[in-house]
Amino acid sequence: MADDRDNVVDMAGTRVDDDHLLSMYIDNELDAERTIALITRLRTEPTLRARLEKMEANDSAVKRLYSEADHTVPAQLASLVGAENVTMMNPSRTWQRWAGGMVAASFAAVLTLVINVNQSVVFNPMSMDPQLADALEHSPSRASGWETLGSDRVFRGVLTFPAADGRWCREFLLGQNESQWRGVACRDSGEWVNQVVGSEVFLEQETQYRPAGAADSEQVARFIDETATDVALGPQQEAALIASGW
Amino acid sequence: MASLTAQQRQDLIEELPRLKRFCLSLTSDPSDADDLLQITVERLLEKGMPHDAHVAKWSHRVCRNLWIDEIRSRDVRNRYAQSESAVEGAGTTSANSDDSVQLDRVSAAMDRLPTEQRAALVQVAVEGCSYAEAAALLEVPIGTIMSRVARARKALAEDLEWSAEREA
Helix, strand or coil, rough: CCCHHHCCCCCCCEEHHHHHHHHHHCCCCHHHHHHHHHHHHHHHHHHHHHHHHHHHHHHHHHHHHHHCCCCCCCCHHHHHHHCCCCCCCCCCCCCCCCCCCHHCCEEEEEEEEEEECCCCCCCCCCCCCCHCCCHHCCEEEECCCEEEEEECEEEEEEEEEECCCCEEEEEHHHHHCCCCEEEEEEEEECCCEEEEEEEEEEEECCCCCCCCCCCCCCCHHHHHHEEEECCCCHHHHHHHHHHHCC | CCCCCHHHHHHHHHHHHHHHHHHHHHCCHHHHHHHHEEEEHHHHHHHHHCCCCHEEEEEEHHHHHHHHHHHHHHHHHHHEEEEEECCCCCCCCCCCCCHHHHHHHHHHHHCCCCCHHHHHHHHHHHCCCHHHHHHHHHHHCCCHHHEEEEEEEHHHHHHHHHHHHHCC
C-alpha cells in the first residue's frame, strides 16, 4: 500500500502528523481506510510502532494516576445534592489553599442551608427527630465534649438565645461518622424546629472546634445576629429555663 | 431556574465522581479539586439549571467557568501581591519503586500540560469519551479535541523521555 501520510487530513481538512494519527488510532477515531493504512505502516516501521507503544503506556499510566487518586465524593456533598426542600444561602466559595488568613484553619469549608420550616422533608441526618429534640429540650450548652445520641450521633448544645418573635432558639453541633453540622433550632409551640443547618468540615482534633458563637460559621452566625434580640443566656439562666420546661 | 428537579439532583449525584475527576483534570491539585467540586455543587444548588438542561454538560460548564474565574483571580493576586510566591511542592518523595517513580513522573508531566490539553486527555483517555462526547462536554469543536489530545500525548511522551534521560 502506498505511503499516504501526506494525504492524511483531520476532520477540519488540515494535514496531521504521525502523532495525531497515532492518537486518533488509540482512541479508535480513525476511519477504516486510514486505520488499515496505519496498521500497514506499523508493521514495517519500528520507530512508529515504538512511538505508539510509548503513547499507550503513557495512557495507561495516566489512567492509573487518576484511578489511584482519591476521587471519593464526600458523602455530605451527595446528601446535599439529594436533599429536597433546601435552598442555598450565600455559598461559601472559599478556596482553602489560596484564601490565606480569611479562612480559619480549623474550618475547611462551610455549606449553609436554609430549610423551609413549612416543608416536612429535610436532609438526613439533620431532620428533627425525637433524639435531637430531646437533647435540645434537656441538654445544657457546653464548650467542649459531646452527648451521645443513639448509636451513631453526637450532640453539643452551643448556646441559647431569645428570638425576636419570642421563641427560644439554640445553636448546636451534631456529628455523625465523619460529618459535622452546625445548626440553629427554635422552640415553636412546644416543638423544636430546625431553622438553619450548616454542614461543616472540621479538622480531626476535637479541640479544634470553635467555641460557642464563633463567627467562623458565618451563615449560622448571621442568622443568629438577625434573629436574636438579646445576648445568649448564661449557664445558670439556661439551666433555669431547661428546668422550667421552657 | 431556581432549583434542581428531583431527576436533576439524582443525575447530579451520579455525575459527582466524574465531575470530581474533571475538577482534578482542571486544577491538577487534589485540594483545589475538592474545593472546585464543592463550589460547583453550591453554585448548581444556588442557581439551579434549566429543566431541559443536560446535567453532565451543564455541571461541567459551571465547573469550568468557576475554575476560569478562580485562575483569573489568582493571576491578579499573583501579579499584584509580590509576596505571594506560588511555589508548588516538588512532588512526593516517597517513591520507593520504579513504578511509583514513573507515576510521579507522569503526575508531574500532567501538571505541566496546558489545562485544556490535560482536560481533553482525561476526558478521552481516562473517562473513555469519544471525541464527539468530549467536544460536547468541553464545548469545543471535535477537531479541537483531536488536536488537544494528540498534542497532550506528544507533550507527555517528550516530557517523560526528557525526565527519564535526566534522571538516568
